Amino acid sequence: MKVNKYITIYKDMVRQIESGQRKAEDVLPSENDLCDQYGTSRETVRKALNMLAQNGYIQKIKGKGSVILDREKMRFPVSGLISFKELSETLGKETRTTVHRLGLILPPSEAAKELGTEADEKVWEVVRSRRIDGEHIILDKDYFVKKHVPLLTKAICEDSIYEYLEGELGLSISYAQKEIVVEPAGEEDRKYLDLGGFSHMAVVKNRVFLEDTSLFQYTESRHRLDKFRFVDFARREK
Amino acid sequence: MKVNKYITIYKDMVRQIESGQRKAEDVLPSENDLCDQYGTSRETVRKALNMLAQNGYIQKIKGKGSVILDREKMRFPVSGLISFKELSETLGKETRTTVHRLGLILPPSEAAKELGTEADEKVWEVVRSRRIDGEHIILDKDYFVKKHVPLLTKAICEDSIYEYLEGELGLSISYAQKEIVVEPAGEEDRKYLDLGGFSHMAVVKNRVFLEDTSLFQYTESRHRLDKFRFVDFARREK
C-alpha cells in the first residue's frame, strides 16, 4: 500500500492538533525542522502545511512561522463534503436513522430531475429521517444514478451509504456543488419529522460528482429551522 | 511591482473560462504545454491548476487532462470571504445601502462581545440595510476593533468598508470563521426591513481575522428567509 508522504504528514499534524498535543497559538516547528523530522524535502512539507492552512488548522506568517488556530467554534462541520455518519461520530450524540422509502424510479420526478439523466435512466430514491437526541429533525432525500450504484439495500441506507459506495463499490467521490436555501415544509417533512410548529425548512442541496466529473447523486438534506447550523472556514482570495 | 507567476496564470485561466473562451467539458492544454506557453516550470503551472481545482473551475483527471467544470449553478457566491459590494457587482442587480447607525461603543454589548475584546477596548458598530430590487431584505451588523480601524465615516459605510480597509488602511484580511443559523427576527429586523410576514431570519455570522491571526471584525448578515441563498463548492477529503 503506497502512502503519500505529504498526506501522512498532514494527518499526523491534524492528530497532534486535535488531540491537544499542540495547542492554539503554539508555533509549529519550522519547515526545515519538519524536513528533518519526516526525512523529506521542503516542498513536500509545504504541501502538508498548505493543506492545514486551507482547512483552518494553521496560519502561516512570513518570517515567523506557522501558528495553530483556535478551532473551538468550528465544531459541527456540515461544511465540506461529509456524510451524516461521519458527522454524528464527530458530534458524539445519540443518533438514529430511519429508512422511509427505498426504490428505483424513472425521472422526471420532482427532485430527481436535478440529476439531468436520460428518460430511461433509472435512479435510486432513498428517503430517510434522522433522530438526534430523541427528536426527528432532519429529512434526507437522496437520488443516485443506478448506472453508478447497481444495488442499495435497507441495511446499507440505515448504516452509511457513503461507506458502502467508497468502500464496497470503490467509487471515488470527488466534489460537490452545494446550495443552502429555506423552503416551506412539505408533506413528507410533516409526515416524518417533529416540526414543532415550524412552517419552513433549511435545505442543503448537494449535487455530487465523481472523479471523472460524472454527476451521480443529488441530495436534499432538510433541517428543522431551530436545529440547523452550518459552519465553514474561508480564506480571502488575493 | 512584483507579480507571482502562478497567480498570473491562475487569473488568466479564470478570465478565459469566465469569458466563455474555454467552455465546460473542454480539456485544458497539458501541463507541459502550459509550461511552454507561460515560459515557466511545471510545479508553477501545477500551483495555478490546483487553485483552479480548489475553486471549482476544473477537475484534474490522471492520464487525461484538466477538464473545465460547468459552473452554471454556482452564481451568487455568498461562499468564501466576499464583501457585499463585490457580491452585488457579480450579481448585476440594482442595490442600495442605507446606514442606520454608526458609532463607537464599549462592549459588552449583545453582539460585540463576540470579539472577545478587553473591557476598555473601543469597538465600531455599524448597522446597515441592503435594498435589492426595491426590497429591504438584508440587515448587516458589523463590529470592528478600533485598534485596527481608527476611523469610519458614513460615506465609507455606504460604499464599501472592505475596499477602505484593504485599500486605504492596508489591512490584510486573511480568513474567517463562518456560521449560518436561523434565528427569530429581532426588533431591528422589523424596524429596518420589509419582512413580509416572516418571523425568522437566516443569519450569517462571521468572525474575520487578519494575517497575524488577530480577530478584528464580527459580522452578522441577517437575510429574509425567502431571499436567502448560499452556494458553495466542496471537495472530499482523501
Next chain:
DNA sequence: AAGTGGTCTAGACCACAAC
C-alpha cells in the same frame, strides 16, 4: 509506446521578522 497528471527532490533566491 506515448502522453497525461501525481509525487518528490535538492537547490536557489527573495521578502519579512526577530535579535
Next chain:
DNA sequence: TTGTGGTCTAGACCACTTC
C-alpha cells in the same frame, strides 16, 4: 545577521489513459 516562510526551477520516477 540569522531564521522564517514564499516563489521558482529542472529534473526524476510513478500510475493511469489512450492508441
